[in-house]
Amino acid sequence: xxxxxxxxxxxxxxxxxxxxxxxxxxxxxxxxxxxxxxxxxxxxxxxxxxxxxxxxxxxxxxxxxxxxxxxxxxxxxxxxxxxxxxxxxxxxxxxxxxxxxxxxxxxxxxxxxxxxxxxxxxxxxxxxxxxxxxxxxxxxxxxxxxxxxxxxxxxxxxxxxxxxxxxxxxxxxxxxxxxxxxxxxxxxxxxxxxxxxxxxxxxxxxxxxxxxxxxxxxxxxxxxxxxxxxxxxxxxxxxxxxxxxxxxxxxxxxxxxxxxxxxxxxxxxxxxxxxxxxxxxxxxxxxxxxxxxxxxxxxxxxxxxxxxxxxxxxxxxxxxxxxxxxxxxxxxxxxxxxxxxxxxx
Numbered sequence: 001x002x003x004x005x006x007x008x009x010x011x012x013x014x015x016x017x018x019x020x021x022x023x024x025x026x027x028x029x030x031x032x033x034x035x036x037x038x039x040x041x042x043x044x045x046x047x048x049x050x051x052x053x054x055x056x057x058x059x060x061x062x063x064x065x066x067x068x069x070x071x072x073x074x075x076x077x078x079x080x081x082x083x084x085x086x087x088x089x090x091x092x093x094x095x096x097x098x099x100x101x102x103x104x105x106x107x108x109x110x111x112x113x114x115x116x117x118x119x120x121x122x123x124x125x126x127x128x129x130x131x132x133x134x135x136x137x138x139x140x141x142x143x144x145x146x147x148x149x150x151x152x153x154x155x156x157x158x159x160x161x162x163x164x165x166x167x168x169x170x171x172x173x174x175x176x177x178x179x180x181x182x183x184x185x186x187x188x189x190x191x192x193x194x195x196x197x198x199x200x201x202x203x204x205x206x207x208x209x210x211x212x213x214x215x216x217x218x219x220x221x222x223x224x225x226x227x228x229x230x231x232x233x234x235x236x237x238x239x240x241x242x243x244x245x246x247x248x249x250x251x252x253x254x255x256x257x258x259x260x261x262x263x264x265x266x267x268x269x270x271x272x273x274x275x276x277x278x279x280x281x282x283x284x285x286x287x288x289x290x291x292x293x294x295x296x297x298x299x300x301x302x303x304x305x306x307x308x309x310x311x312x313x314x315x316x317x318x319x320x321x322x323x324x325x326x327x328x329x330x331x332x333x334x335x336x337x338x339x340x341x342x343x344x345x
Contacts, residue, residue, distance in 0.1 A: 030276040030327070034291045038298060045302040052305050059184055061301060063252065066186035067092075067245050068293040071264065072271040073194050074241030076289040077201070077234045079272055082214045082281025083132060083139040085235060088242040089264035090150035091124050095246025096256040097154060100163030103172055103250075110175045114247045121243015122236050124150065129235025133228040147265065154258035165254025176251030186248055190290075193241065198286045210234060214281025270317050271296050274324045295320075 045052045071088050078085045095117040102108065102116055124146065131142045165173065178185050201207035212220040213227050221227050250256055275292025277284025300313050 031285070031288045031291055034275065034288065034295055038291065038295050041295070041298055041302055045305055049305045052302070055182070059179075061298060062187040063184055064301060065294045065297040066184070066190040067248060067252070067261075068264075068268065068271060068297055069187075069190045069290045070193060070241055070245045070248070071268045072275065072289040072293040073190075073197050073286050074238035075268045076272045076275075076277045076284060076286045077197065077210065078139075078238045079269075079277050079279060080201075080210045080214045080281055080284060081231050081234050082217065083231065083234070084143060084269065084279075085125075085128065085238045086140070086143040086265045086269070087124065087128060087146040087150060088238065088268055089261045090147045090154070091121050091239060091242035092246040092249055092261035092264065093257075093259050094124075094150050094154045095120050095243040096249040096260045097158060097163060097258045099247045099250045100168060100256050103169055104163055104167040107169055108172075109169070110172050110251065113172055113250065114244060117243040117245075117247030118240050119243070121239040121241065121246065123239070124243070125236040125239020126232065128239065129232040132235065133231040151259065151262075158258035162255060162257045163250070168250065168254050172251050173254055174251075176248065176253070186252060189248065193244075194286055194290050201286065206230065206233075211282050214278075214283070216282075267296065267317070268293075270321045274317075274320045276324070279325060 042053070051057055071092070075085055075088060098120055099113045099117050103113055128139075128142050128146050131137045132139045135142075175185055180188070201210065209220065209225045209230055212223065212225055213230055217227055246261075249260055253260075271293035272284075272289045273279055273292070274295065275284070275290065276288035296317055299316055300310075303310065303313050
């Protein structure tokens, strides 16, 4: 009696070293170009107005970029898995208002505020992640729906009211206005989160698996990677970072409304893509996303100093976004052609 063995399924071979080296080289060049453009922008603006880089000007640049860098860090982890999270702006607004309501008229310290923001954001991220990973609903549909749901909950809760800075404990406000050695707390916090995330993605196996999922979800599944769980974790992280950013938003501004950070989701996605994280997943670094966030916020500050209409900020952001997507497309197409040619040879 003969038995028929099932066909053997082999895991996909890892990408060739040449291809990885080429991809890393492209990313380094992209980040270098962004850094150079940022330096030129700052230099030109300073030459026009020397106050742009005085003590207060530098602090304003750092503070303006801090929250966007945080959001770009969380968003880049999701985009690496070939997904997107359009609800981050709404999560920031809801978290800021919830944290403000929690501490209003009390003496609660900043630790409780930050934990509340993280918990609320994580819950929102888990809902989106579960629908995308286990419900297999397109990420664009899920997160756009979450955006409107969270906005609706925030407006129903606030009833048009706002949290006033006078009702927020001084210890919380100090987190947003204080500094150490002349450097504000917020940029330092953003830098720590950025460094920890970048280290995790580069060093730990689960971090590298996010790149594999974005490169080819089916191949990652065949290789034994828990695609659903990793995708869920990516959304939970993005939500946690957004909730954390909402708590810092309260500390930074003091006076908040339920729709704080309204419209920021597109700015965050733009920062990530401009920073070199491919919208098709699998390529990019959080360092590049942070550079993109700093570049976009610096453009806004520079236009104010140069007395240029705010309309051009949106136009420039759109042009940078289109250029980044076009560059990714050209690089990916050429890499695919080169790989096919090597296989034929």
